[in-house]
Amino acid sequence: MKRVVIIKYGELSTKSDNINFFLKTLKNNVDKKLEGFNYEIKYDHGRMLIFTEDVLQVKNKLQEVFGIHEICDGYLYEERSLESIKTNVLNIIKDLEFNTFKITVKRSDKNYMGTSITIATDIGAYVLKNIPNIKVDVTSPDINVIVEIRLNEVLIYAKGIPGLGGYPVSTLGKGLLMLSGGIDSPVAGYLAIKRGVKIEAVYFDSPPHTSPMALKKVEDLARVLAKYNGGEVKIHVVCFTKIQEEIIKNIPKNYLITMMRRMMYRISALICGSINAHAIINGESIGQVASQTLKSMQVINEAVKMPVLRPLCTYDKLEIIELSKKIGTYDISIRPYEDCCTIFVPEHPVINPDVNLAHEYETLVDFDSLVYEAIKGRTILHIKDHKENNFSDLL
Amino acid sequence: MIYLDYSATTPISLEVLDTMNRTYKEYIGNPNSINALGIKSNELLHSAIKQIADLFNILENEITFTSSSTESNNLAIIGTALKYYKKGKHIIVSRLEHPSIYSICDYLKTIGFEIDYVNNDKEGLIDFEHLRTLIRKDTILVSICAVNSETGVRQPLKMIRQIIKKVNAFTIFHSDMTQAIGKTTISLHDVDLASISSHKIYGPKGIAMLYKASDIKLTPLIYGSGSSNELKPGTPALPLIVGFSKALRLANEDLEKKEKYISLLNDRICTRLKKYYNIKINKTRYSIPHILNISVMDVMPETLMHALDKEGVYVSTNTACSSGEISKAILAIYGDQKRAKHTIRISLSSMTTTGEVTQFLEIFDKCYASLKVLVK
CATH class of the missing domain: 3.90.1150.10 (Aspartate Aminotransferase, domain 1)
Structure with missing residues (x-):
């Protein structure tokens, strides 16, 4: 008997022309995730089989991979007689908790005696005889035991755990996430990754107004996202101090945030160009703050000519918090270090900014060269999903 | 000699001593400070904690540092007693515990807790049947050491856990693992709480830890500020923690x-x-x-x-x-x-x-x- 982990695909099974590309990418992502384990992968258009002895750990790891609908615990037997199938099915399910069950038989070996239905009935009767107080339910059973009779072997699996769903990361292009250190942006990044978008991140650093701990916090957030993003997130750290100070010195206070955000968008769009990303992603949610009214979004968005994805735009704050707890970014996000958006917040920022006024203010400072300078001086951090131990000589 | x-x-390992020397000299910042030196110390602190977590396959926030196994035992048992006394005031310990466990129990008796002592057989093994009969609805804690300090008798913690949880799923299982760690393979997942000491594994004296599974809550015995761990406020003893972490790694090789x-x-x-x-x-x-x-x-x-x-x-x-x-x-x-x-x-x-x-x-x-x- 061999242990197998079975991956059932999510939405990608609907892709017909490029399904091979999706599956190959999924396999690559799974390979990356299972680095260090002993395993072997076989896959077809129906599902992926991972042969391994480390079933529990492999299943845990697979729960961090997008493009997987369900992860099942399977057993592969060489013995194909009906008697052995019956005892094996019983052995597998006797310790599971359930009241109702169903047996589904699939025969890729059509020469195997009987029909799939008669075999299923046979196995079902045997199970009923040997486990007290259970019933058959073919419409919505607690567990559905699947018995696949193949040419040289029989694969049996029952209960699965849900996968993350979505598309395999990297199947749908690249996006640049504006990562601030707050609660929202990492969640927005997560949702973009979920739809197969590989992300890089941009962080606007504003020393000495922001603390190095704020950058560290962003690194830790990126590390969580890296788990889902194929093992790494690149952060483009842009020094925003000069732009911010010029805005504060030269532009009316109520337009401070509007102008800052416009500059951030401009910088992000230029970075997108240099890394071949097709969209900016951020954590804006309609109405959450002054810069996130629809009017504000329109005026700020006008600074760039590329799609800005706002996966959270219709989410309530509580929904965002719930999701951030689930993915493990919440505890990092609430560390008390301010980012450049939360310092220098004017008391009454404009909620209905005027785009013409914004254009006019932009002539007050030589933003073009400041933006150019900021992009040129950016540093790129490669954040891996596991922290590299910088203290190996000590520890 | x-x-x-x-x-x-145990005598301290020279490698560990060297690590501690360097930590004392080179990492002078308070890990709780947010200046650059503090951040550097904080990173080292977290790497040291992570190394321990990885060794035991537990989470970083399941580790609380204490000064000794005796303190860990106090935090585990009194912390449980104060947190869950409304659920029950019954505690079970074995007859093979470290004396600190009995002192703690004696104190708890004076404030109304009831202590039962589970028997063992002639081989030193816990009498499972007796344990089963002792566990009640109001039993909040069972404490049984992994290895007895006098005879070296090792208990099958996994089996004991199964017995406890089967009778009362809410009963917390603590084990003093001081004499087991670094000597024999141990899984912390067999217990809810575990005391582990550094000076028995060629690490520095004055540092120990309590493992607390994240679903268990304890009432703190010490109050203060400045730490992310509410059970152990105050400035973390960085050189001791780093030394302990290294000693654990070496001991498990x-x-x-x-x-x-x-x-x-x-x-x-x-x-x-x-x-x-x-x-x-x-x-x-x-x-x-x-x-x-x-x-x-x-x-x-x-x-x-x-x-x-x-x-x-x-x-x-x-x-x-x-x-x-x-x-x-x-x-x-x-x-x-x-x-x-x-x-x-x-x-x-x-x-x-x-x-x-x-x-x-x-x-x-x-x-x-x-x-x-x-x-x-």
Whole structure:
């Protein structure tokens, strides 16, 4: 008997022309995730089989991979007689908790005696005889035991755990996430990754107004996202101090945030160009703050000519918090270090900014060269999903 | 010098000492400070914690540092008692615990808790049936050590956990693992709370930890600020923690190989001592080889210990923490007062050489012979 982990695909099974590309990418992502384990992968258009002895750990790891609908615990037997199938099915399910069950038989070996239905009935009767107080339910059973009779072997699996769903990361292009250190942006990044978008991140650093701990916090957030993003997130750290100070010195206070955000968008769009990303992603949610009214979004968005994805735009704050707890970014996000958006917040920022006024203010400072300078001086951090131990000589 | 008291405390590993020296000199910032030096110290702190978490396959926030296993035991038991007293005031411990556990229980009795002591069989193993009958609806905690400090008897924690949780899923299971860690393979997932000490594994003295599974809540015993762990406020003892982390890593390397080697040493001593009619070897099939307990029936153990001391051989009577008292563990296993009064503990390490064992046996023979004469 061999242990197998079975991956059932999510939405990608609907892709017909490029399904091979999706599956190959999924396999690559799974390979990356299972680095260090002993395993072997076989896959077809129906599902992926991972042969391994480390079933529990492999299943845990697979729960961090997008493009997987369900992860099942399977057993592969060489013995194909009906008697052995019956005892094996019983052995597998006797310790599971359930009241109702169903047996589904699939025969890729059509020469195997009987029909799939008669075999299923046979196995079902045997199970009923040997486990007290259970019933058959073919419409919505607690567990559905699947018995696949193949040419040289029989694969049996029952209960699965849900996968993350979505598309395999990297199947749908690249996006640049504006990562601030707050609660929202990492969640927005997560949702973009979920739809197969590989992300890089941009962080606007504003020393000495922001603390190095704020950058560290962003690194830790990126590390969580890296788990889902194929093992790494690149952060483009842009020094925003000069732009911010010029805005504060030269532009009316109520337009401070509007102008800052416009500059951030401009910088992000230029970075997108240099890394071949097709969209900016951020954590804006309609109405959450002054810069996130629809009017504000329109005026700020006008600074760039590329799609800005706002996966959270219709989410309530509580929904965002719930999701951030689930993915493990919440505890990092609430560390008390301010980012450049939360310092220098004017008391009454404009909620209905005027785009013409914004254009006019932009002539007050030589933003073009400041933006150019900021992009040129950016540093790129490669954040891996596991922290590299910088203290190996000590520890 | 022949040191055979490794279960009382171990000499610090020079590698660990070097690490601590460097940490003291190079990482001067307070890990709670947010200046650059503080951040540097904080990163080291988290790497050290992460290394421990990875070793035991637990989460970083499941680790609380304390000053000693005694403090860990206090936090585990009193912390549970204060948190869950509304659910029940019944606690069960074994008869093979470290004395600190009994002191804590004695205190809890004075504030209205009820303590039951679970029996063990002749091999030192917990009496499962008795345990099952003792667990009640209001039992909030069971504390059973992983390895008894006097006899080395190792308990099957996984099985004990299954028994406890089957009778009462809400009963918390604590284990003092001080004598088990670094000697034999242990899974922290078998328990909810575990006490682990550094100075028994060639680490610095003055640091220990409590493992607390994240679904368990404890009431803090100390209040303060400045730490992300509410159970241990205050400035983290960075050099001690880093030293502890390294010591744990080193102790867990080649664990089985070391255990096998020590087994050979243990067998050699046993074979030799068995020839004495009046020496009883307090070893059951569940004893780990690192701890070898004997009862020298015809000589007072303190006298023999002092005689060995003079010759540069260091062993202990009972455990270091309860010298002079009758051995509770030996009494619990053998039910023999005299045997329990006459115990000597020889504890071995992978650093013990075969030459040392030979020399020890010679010196032992000499000392024992000279004292025996006086008794007769």
